[in-house]
Amino acid sequence: MQQFSSLSPVLMAPLGSFFLILASLAAVLLWGVSLWNGTVAELFAAVLRGHFEDGTPLRTRYTGIFLVDFPVSLLVAFFFYGTNGSDPGYQLFLIDAYSTLQPAFVWLYVESARMESKPFLIANPVVWGLLWQAFGGAISLPLYFYHHLEWKRSRKSLPSPGEHAQLRAVPLSFIIGAVLPAVVGMLPMWMERSASTHQWVLAAWQPDPVWVSLVQHAAVAVLRCWGRLRSSSSSAPRTGVRRNALLGGSAAMAYLTAALSSAIGHVYVVARVLASNDCLVAFGRIHKQYIEINEGESFYLFFLEHAYLELFTTPCAEQTIDLLLGNGKEKVSIRRLSVGDPGPLGPCWTPSRDGELDTFAMATSYDVAIIGAGWYGLVAARTWLRLRPDANLIILDSDSTVGGVWSRDRLYPNLVAQVKLGLFNYTDTPMPPDGATANGLVTGPMIHGYLQRYAEEHDLLRRIRFNTFVERAEPCAHGGWRLSLRDAPGEAVETEKLMVATGVTSIPNLPDCDRGAATVPIIHSRDIGVSYDALNAAAVRRVTVVGAAKSAYDAVYLLVSMGKEVDWIIRPDGAGPLAILPAELFGVFNSIAVASTRLMTCLSPSVFNTTGPVYRFFQRTSVGRWVTGKFWDVVTSLSDSHAGYSQGDHVSRLRPEVDGKSVFWANSGLGVVTLPDFWRRLHSGKINVIRDNLDRIEEDQIVLKSGKKVAADFAVMCTGWGDHFAMFDDATKLQVGLPLFGPAKSRPPADAEWDKLDREAGRAVDAKLPFIASPPGLKNAHTNQVQPNRRWRLYRRVVPLSHAVRGDRSLAILGQIHTVQTPLVAEVQSFWAILYLLGELELPDEDTMAREIAEWNAWTRKRYLSQGQKFPYSLYDFLPASIARSPRGF
Structure with missing residues (x-):
């Protein structure tokens, strides 16, 4: 402030006014907004009643002097939830x-x-500090400057x-x-x-x-x-x-x-x-962890772009608010969202009440049918019923319980998810910690119990028809879909809207070999749970495991834990063994938690993240790409060292075939060690790793293409998953935009327009993401190359392009993205899909949608190589807010 002493009185007056204006603006922005949004009123109410709104007691007496205790209590109330670890x-x-x-x-x-001359009043550090503490530094600091202008100072x-x-x-x-x-x-x-x-x-x-x-x-x-x-x-x-x-x-x-x-x-x-992998900490928050909607309250839904939302409750029953969803042409305006009040979406988001709808008539005609009762199907059903409480909705599932891959019959001891507690639950329903492993991972029984309780608490069980396999799904002439059921040949279900939430792990895929003369029991990895006792029998001494997926590693670990000898057959012409991360990096950071952070989205080239200075540094500069490459080299080196591939035993034959950055490319998939003695047991177990193709099974002999025979008491096929869209015939699949399954039959000629779009998309991805423009050469790249007419053609991985073009909003495909953030993606994707089906989203033009599809396909096949050729792969590319604001979304 020394320089102010030399200012002329003519300049000091307007400068002083400038500081007063700054202080006034700060007061309006801070306290005006706080008064407007009710923060100040709530603080005063908490102090006057002696407790917070959630019932937590608030101390209001410290010195016994009201003029001291009251402002101190207000400040304590203001800082309490920001300093006690809850927010x-x-x-x-x-x-x-x-x-x-x-x-x-x-x-x-x-x-x-x-x-x-020492400062006084507001210029005194003590006085100014207290004013700052009470009213904010943005208000007090300009006042401090203003006061200094009045001083005539001299220095010795x-x-x-x-x-x-x-x-x-x-x-x-x-x-x-x-x-x-x-x-x-x-x-x-x-x-x-x-x-x-x-x-x-x-x-x-x-x-x-x-x-x-x-x-x-x-x-x-x-x-x-x-x-x-x-x-x-x-x-x-x-x-x-x-x-x-x-x-x-x-x-x-x-x-x-x-x-x-x-x-x-x-x-x-x-x-x-x-x-951070906590959405509450990320730059753009997308949800509140805990939310309750009580009868008699109204509530706000703030939709961030592309279906992300926050929920806030308020006791003001008459309050209304306009809601905006979307970016560009995708917009929806929703008004009057009081509980039970009708709006453009009907009676919105009415909470379920005990005692209502105790019976549910199994009609043959429904407003909406959902195939699958896993992560996607359950949250889709709940979301639809919150938007349309009176909807006639049915869920069809081929299992006997909810859960999909986590259903009761598919559980077995030591089945642990590759995700830490807190990262594998719906945003409004935290998963209880009971049953977690010592290192905080969630177990199979925990997930099944969680989904079972979720279905019970939201009154979904009575709407689910278990043990029901959808044999055929055909479009009806008058609109909607007709579903034929395998267990009820004479019965058909007709539905106006169809949501396919079967996931990618519902139909077992068995290898194409002659098994007619086999006497050895043969199961798929899906059935390990129901076959656990048979596998553990004393008569079973030697088991053959076929495949290199994560399920094969888990099966081998389980069998070695039982004391079995294992012959592990991995075909040499496939993508090879998968990369497996340790549960913790450097023994400190949970691997999946790290993979879910915003930092990872900068280090993983993604079409979701192609703007901003961080993207430009890591993906468009040579220094940034060098840093990115070294990061993945270090992570891969840690994974290889943890696995012990260099020890020279049978585990060395499990080294991923993409050297250097196998964790990055995830060419054959990516796994995470879920049990502390995982690699120790695989090293010490009686395991024979064989790189050969299966030819046939004769009695109790596994015959390989090389002519070698392997004796077996049991055979476990960990050979991936089959056609979970088998309910659609090939013609419907091609029309919808789903890939055809199985060996090439008679394929229709490739579409020249799509070929052109695919080439343009490939060049665009190379320009945006040069790190993946030159992927490593693959040993068997030709065997994993997907024909152009077998690629996915779904807008946002949800909407059939041909349906969208002609205005047919009767079908949505859910749950096809391979990601570590399944529950959250399920919530957001389901919500977006439902708004699409209800006609509340205006889609862009056909050309824009087609280019989005082509660019996603080009990116995922370049980014994830063999896996990206087959599936909508997106392991590391979870952006809590940026996806929502991009034109791509899920």
Whole structure:
């Protein structure tokens, strides 16, 4: 502020007005908005009633002095949920805000040490600090500047020893009085404490400007005494130049302390955001973790672009709000979303109530039919019924329980998902931690129980028809679909809307070999659960496992744990063994959690992420691509070392065939170690890894193409999955945009227009993502090449293009994306699909949709090689908010 003393009165007046305007704008933005959105009213209500809205008690008495206790209680209420660990996003916001404004303490004290006349009122560091704590630094700081303009200041040629002592004391007082209380108050996760204790800590933290000044005064007194002692014992007095140098060094040290404190806070926040897989912490939040909709309340739904949403409840029953969904041409406006009130989507989002609809008539005609009762089918049913509570809806599933791949009959001991607790549940329904492994992974029984409870709590079980296999799905002449059922030949189900949520792991695929003379029991990996006792029988000593998928690794581990000898047959002309990540990287970071972070989306070339400076650095610069490559080299090296491929035993034959970056390319898929002794058992077990093709099975002999025979008491086929779209004939598949399955029969000629789009899309992907423009050569690339007319042709992996063009909104395909974020993708994709089926989304033109399809196909086959040729693969490419705002979405 020294420079202000030289300003003429003509300039000082408008400059002072400028600072007053800044303070007024800050007051309007901060407190005006807080008054408008009800924050201030809720804070006052919490203090007056002595508890928060959720019932948590709020302490309102600290000193017994109302004028002190009331404002302190307001501040405690304001900071409570941002500092007790319950809201990580709010917590990081507070840390970043304090990292920005806390150094103002240092600046104020340095300025006060330089003044001949000490500042007073708002310019006093204590007064200003308290005003900042109460009203915000953006309001108090301009007022501070305004007040300085009124001063007529002069400086001595040399600072007095007292000023020097004040400057030397600033770093200590700042650290003890400002930084330390903030750390203790804002990061309670470092220690366990009750809500009452935490409120005491927050109350003690609020007057931290006072603590800074007290420490400052004490330190100044000590330094002055020390200075007098040194002066009396020194024979050579310091020159003015030397004293000025010492003064400058003390001021610099004070500023350096503030800069380091601010940098640490900013780096901590940015690192947490980049490395977080918690959507509440990401730059664009997409959901609230816990939400309840109670009878009599209305609520807001804030739709972010492309179907992402946040839910907020409010007691204001008359409040209405316009909602906007989409980007560009995809928009939907929804009004009047009070519970039970009719809107353009009908009676919206009515909560289920016990006792209603106790019976459910199994009609043959339905408004909507959903095939599949797994992650996608269940959330799709619940979402549809929240939008259309009176809909006549049925779910058809071939299993006897809910869950799909996690149904009861498919569970067996040691079946553990490759995902950590907290990353494998719907956003509004947390998964209970009971049953998790020691390293926090969720188990098969946990997932089945979770989905069973989800179906029960949302009244879905009575709408599910179990043990029902859909044999055929045919379009009706009058619109809609007709479903023929295998278990009821004389019965057909007609539905206006059809959602296919069968997933990719519903139909077993058995190898094409002669099994007519086999006497050995043969099962698919899907049936390990129901065949567990038979496999574990003492008579079964030697088991043959065929395949190299993750299910094969799990089956071999299970069999070795049973004490069986295993012959593991992997065909040499396939994609080979898959890459397997350790459960934790460097023994600290959960692999799937890391794969779900925003940082990973920068290091994995994706069509979802082709804008912004981070993308340009990592994907468009040689330095960034070098960093990206080295990152994946390190991750692959860690995985290979953890597996022990170099030990020279049979496990060495399981090394992925894409060397160097096998974890990145995931050419044959990607797995994660789910049990701590996984590789140890595979190394020590009696396992014979054979790279050969299956020819036939004769009695109890597995005959290979090479002529070799392998004796077996049991055979487990881990050979992938079959045609889960078998309910559609080939003509319908081609029309819908689904790939044909099985060996090439008579294929229709490739579409020249699609060929052109595919070539253009390939060039566009190469230009945007040069890292994957030159993928590694594959040993058997020709065997995994998908014919152009067998590629997926679904807009957003959901909408049949031909149907969309002619306005037929009767069919949606769900759950075909291979991703580590299944539950969340299921929620978002289902919601978007339902809005499409209901006619609430305006789709872009045919050319735009076709180009989106072609670009996705080009990217996924370049990015994931063999797997990307076959499926809509998207392992690492989960963007919590950016996908929602891109024109691609799911």
